[in-house]
Amino acid sequence: MGKESCVAAIGQAGENLVNLAVVMNGSSHSAGGHGAVFGSKKLKAIGVKGTGSVKIGKDKKELMDLDAYVMKEIVGANNQHVVPSTPQPWSEFVYENSRWTAREGLTWGASEGNIDTGIAAPGDVNKVGYRTMKAIKDLGPVAAKYTVRMGGCQSCPIRCHAQMNIPQLEQYGVSPYAANTCMGWFSPAGVMFKGTKDQKEEGDGNMITRALGSQLADDYGVWCNYGSIGRDFQYAYESGILKNVLPEDEYNSIPWNLLEAGDPAFLKEFYRRITFKEGEFSHLGDGTYHIAKRWNFGADYWDTKKYSMWSPLGFPKHHASDESYQVGAIINCMFNRDAQSHSHQNFISSGLPVDVLKKIAEKLWGSGDAIDPPANYTPMNQYKAKFAKYGVIRNCLHDSLTLCNWMWPLTASPLKERDYMGDTSLESKYFSVVTGIDTTEEELDLMGERVFTLHRALTVKEMGTTDMRGKHDLMVNWIFDIDPDKKPFTEGTIKMDRDDMQLALTMFYKEMGWDEKTGAPTRATLERLNMKDVADELAKLGLLPA
Ligand code: SF4
Incomplete structure (x- = not known):
């Protein structure tokens, strides 16, 4: 179709109707588990060819001015981290885990000219793209010279x-060029849970494993359910379940020696069997909820932190209570998959000290008590409920x-002269300029609230119950039972309190205008959000709270 085109396609996993099949849109860009929907319609791909320019509603100078403001004053590195990972002349803070990794001497080692990421200070708009040297975050220090x-x-x-050139990949029959980010790299390492073996230099085994697995998953079009595919496999193997459920000849046909030896060639077996639905093993591609039922996973799967599950409905935690306490817990309860929401986490992990974050939180949600220091959290309060609502609504808006x-949202800024305050009105400003429809931050947030309340109403309808608290907003036990010697709300633990979490749900439901007992949207709220038709439909089905 030519260079002006863009293609969304499924791989063989989608063609074979694997539950965890994705729609791929270029290497490393994919969408959840929708590939089998394409496959069921015998739809291989959709290609779009651009034939013109994008028109905007207002004068283009307004858009360019807005871009300049954001690029100079607001934007940080990936995840809107606004503090560098190493000491820099422009920053008063350092945050070791920051994704603002650019520094002098850290290069894209496989680039022409060995480009140095250098000092990419705020305001230097032409170096924004150097700030996030994520190859070393995702693949380890060895990855710098392959970037x-x-x-x-x-x-x-x-x-x-990260776009990589790793010649060692060719020994596995794939291209040396690999590109991905975050879980696209991490998930194959989760499959190789016995560890990886270095080949020539320290850390290269891990890098090669991640790069090979990401290529296989992307080429076949297999989704990892936010890393759960590897954890499902690990649990089934370690518990002995896999040996019991697989026919003996199938079990013996799997090259376990490769897994035990940390040889990434095992990944070729793993993804191929799932993609082509080879044998009982391939049901790992059904997803956690189904495989746990089919293979009768024990309670220990859900109740052990190591397996990272959040909900008995089959999805894993994603920036949950272990990182942001009640706020993360509420957000993880709200979605029907892992909570793919970074609105709250980007702010908390921006790298700014807690006292700076608290000042911003006070302006946005009424009190610094909306956030807590790491592993030293406090009981639920209304400010946390407001912060959680902000997180969910902005996620839907985005x-x-x-x-x-x-x-x-760009909640924080790297600039001290702004008191590190970001700009939460930017979405509405861009919306206004691009569409030509003047829209305030409050008006746009209301649209986000409408979107998420409709999402909630659909969940009520699909589950056939208003009892969201009892049937949907569920949490696994490990978050309440870890650290048996410690009490919740004491320093050094992330242990949650059951009563406090029920209170947290109640306070969040109240913020959303939902029924405080069940967590289902009320008629009054649906009508306030211009969804009388939805209220009428739910009433007809007997699914409106009393
Ligand atoms: S920050 Fe977001 S939009 Fe930008 S490259 Fe990363 S995933 Fe894509």
């Missing part, structure tokens, strides 16, 4: 997808507006 450049999504200045929730 061609950082790539990313269309038009995004951040560039958080998905609807096609903004990246891995960056947005």
Whole structure:
């Protein structure tokens, strides 16, 4: 179709109707587990060819001025981290885990000219794309010399997808060129849970494993359920379940010696069997909920932190209570998959000290008590409920507006002269300029609230119950039972309190205008959000709270 085109396609996993099949849109860009929907319609791909320019509603100078402001004053590195990972002359803070990894001497080692990421200070707009040297975050220090450049999504200045040239991949019959980010790299390492063996230098076994697995998963079009495919496999193997459920000849046909030896060639077996639905083993591609039922997983799967599950409905934690306490817990309860929401986490992990974050929180949600210091959290309060609502609503807005929730909302800024305050009105400003429809931050947030309340109403309808608290907003036991010698709300633990979490749900339901007992949307709220038709439909089905 030519260079002006863009293609969304399924791989063989989608063709074979594997539950965990994705729609791929270029290497390292994929969408959840929708590939089998394409496959069921015998739809291999959709190609789009651009034939013109994108028109905007207002004067283009307004858009360019807005871009300049964001690039100079607001934007940070990936995940809107606004503090560097190493000491820099421009920053008063350092945060070791920051994704703002650029520094002098850290290069894209496989690039022409061995480009140095250098000092990429705030305001230096032409170096924004150097800030996030994510190859070393995702693949380890050894990855620097195999990095061609950082790539990313269309038009995004951040560039958080590492583009690699790893010649060692060719021994497995795949291209040496690999690109991915985050879980795309991590998940294959989860499959190789026995560890990886270095080949020539320290850390290269891990890098090669991640790169090979990401290529196989992307080429076949297999989703990892936010890493759960590896954890499901690990549990089934370690518990002995796999040996029991697989026919003996099938079990013996699997090259376990490769897994035990940390040889990434095992990944070729793993992904191929799932993709082509080879034998009982391939049911790992059904997803956690189904495989746990089919293979009768024990309670220990859900109740052990190591397996990272969040909900008995079959999805894993994703920036949950272990990182942001009640706020993360509420957000993880709200979705029907892992909570793919970074609105709260980007702010908490921005790298700014807690006292700075608290000042910003006070302006946005009424009190610094909306956030807690690490592993020293406090009981639920109304400010946390407001913060959680902000997180959920902005996430829905970003998905609807096609903004990246891995960056947005831009709640913090790297600039001291702004008191590190970001700009939460930016989504509405961009919306106004692009559409030509003047829209305030409050009006746009109301649209986000409408989107998420409709999502909730659909969940009520599909589950056939208003009892969201008892049937949907569930949490696994490990979050309440870890650290048996410690009590919740004491320093040094992430242990949650059962009563406090029920109170947290009640306070969040109240913020959303939902029924405080069940967590289902009420008629009054649906009508306030212009969804009388939804209220009428739920009433007809007997699914409106009394
Ligand atoms: S849009 Fe998001 S995921 Fe894509 S390159 Fe930018 S920060 Fe990364």
